[in-house]
Amino acid sequence: MMRRALELASCGISQVSPSPLVGCVIVSEAGEVVGEGCYIYDKVSHAETIALAQANGKAKGGTAYVSLEPHAHYGRTKPCTEALINAEIKRVVAPIEDPNPLVSGKGFQALRENGIEVVTGILAEEAEKQNEKFIHWHKMKRPFVHLKMAISLDGRIATRTGDSRWITGEESRKKSHELRHEYDAILVGANTAVIDNPSLTDRSGKPRRRLLERVVLDNSLRISLNSQLVLTAKEIPTIIFTENKNNEKIEDLETEGVKVIQIAEGARNLFGVLQELGKRELTSVLVEGGTEIAGAFYDAKLINKFSFFIAPIVIGGRDAPTAIGGKGATVLANAMRLRNVEIKQNGEDLEVTGYPLLVVNGER
Numbered sequence: 001m002m003r004r005a006l007e008l009a010s011c012g013i014s015q016v017s018p019s020p021l022v023g024c025v026i027v028s029e030a031g032e033v034v035g036e037g038c039y040i041y042d043k044v045s046h047a048e049t050i051a052l053a054q055a056n057g058k059a060k061g062g063t064a065y066v067s068l069e070p071h072a073h074y075g076r077t078k079p080c081t082e083a084l085i086n087a088e089i090k091r092v093v094a095p096i097e098d099p100n101p102l103v104s105g106k107g108f109q110a111l112r113e114n115g116i117e118v119v120t121g122i123l124a125e126e127a128e129k130q131n132e133k134f135i136h137w138h139k140m141k142r143p144f145v146h147l148k149m150a151i152s153l154d155g156r157i158a159t160r161t162g163d164s165r166w167i168t169g170e171e172s173r174k175k176s177h178e179l180r181h182e183y184d185a186i187l188v189g190a191n192t193a194v195i196d197n198p199s200l201t202d203r204s205g206k207p208r209r210r211l212l213e214r215v216v217l218d219n220s221l222r223i224s225l226n227s228q229l230v231l232t233a234k235e236i237p238t239i240i241f242t243e244n245k246n247n248e249k250i251e252d253l254e255t256e257g258v259k260v261i262q263i264a265e266g267a268r269n270l271f272g273v274l275q276e277l278g279k280r281e282l283t284s285v286l287v288e289g290g291t292e293i294a295g296a297f298y299d300a301k302l303i304n305k306f307s308f309f310i311a312p313i314v315i316g317g318r319d320a321p322t323a324i325g326g327k328g329a330t331v332l333a334n335a336m337r338l339r340n341v342e343i344k345q346n347g348e349d350l351e352v353t354g355y356p357l358l359v360v361n362g363e364r
């Protein structure tokens, strides 16, 4: 039942941020599934209330399986704990606490105080993974960072002349759009914006609540006013972080709809960049390179998840850029080792995803 609740929750991907994904299954006292619900931000109703409405009175004495702790406060809706209590549910099974300080632990407490049995921990790892972006954003006050690079077998992201399109095959590129679909923002460096002139849009074809926000780190404001990013900035949110004080260029960019943000130390201050994005309720960011940007995030230990799409080609060449620049590890013992590694095949390419074991300020 918890697996089903998690499956239901996933129907909200890209449609709930900055709220969490939540699914709910109601099982009657007789053991029959009588209600199911999935949270979608714009539909307002929470998964529990949708499932209880479907149960239509048959929830009494039954069990609610919810993929995240039900909330006990008044927000856009009445507390879900109240709905569960009023429906005379006997038991609530929810794997993890909601990290939102307004909810955290209080939902479980309200249920217990009303005589409802609360069971936690079932499929907790899966539930945490499903809401990894939301949990990270709440805990760290900055977005979850996923670095994605398309590389050759020998770790290059372009040839020595800068030719980089396309390293991976069609299936991988389709998967990349599905990955973009799961994120609130996408970020690249100034060189990638200038050389590749990308549009950085979500072309998965799936519905999203907010457009994918595009972010460029460009201290010298090198981006062209005729670039695809600038030309579409009135329709698609586009942010440039810079330390440049060229008021004329800033004015031109802003006239085209670009939001230019200056922070202390400019775009080199990645922590400041992420904090700024976090304040804008962007819970997650997909970093798509290039080498220098990937290296800067690596050195700052700000990458929460890596994906390498590896094509069976060998580029070679001392001057062909590798995936991750910056300083890198001094000794192998300091190299980032990934855990929970998943390997998939997209056509002839491999997709390797994993989480670095990060310890920053004592937080994992």
Ligand SMILES: NC(=O)c1ccc[n+]([C@@H]2O[C@H](COP(=O)([O-])OP(=O)(O)OC[C@H]3O[C@@H](n4cnc5c(N)ncnc54)[C@H](OP(=O)(O)O)[C@@H]3O)[C@@H](O)[C@H]2O)c1
Pocket (backbone or CB within 6 Å): 148, 149, 150, 151, 156, 157, 158, 162, 163, 164, 167, 188, 189, 190, 191, 192, 193, 195, 196, 217, 218, 219, 220, 221, 222, 267, 268, 269, 270, 288, 289, 290, 291, 292, 293, 294, 296, 321, 325
């Ligand atoms: N295969 C792939 O997955 C992939 C993905 C993306 C790009 N690429 C390729 O990568 C190449 C570009 O990579 P690149 O390494 O030359 O450039 P990049 O990483 O795209 O951009 C680097 C530039 O960004 C600016 N910047 C601003 N804030 C920064 C920060 N915090 N850290 C580092 N740089 C910052 C710097 O210029 P300022 O000092 O002027 O701000 C810097 O020179 C292109 O050939 C592109 O096609 C490949």
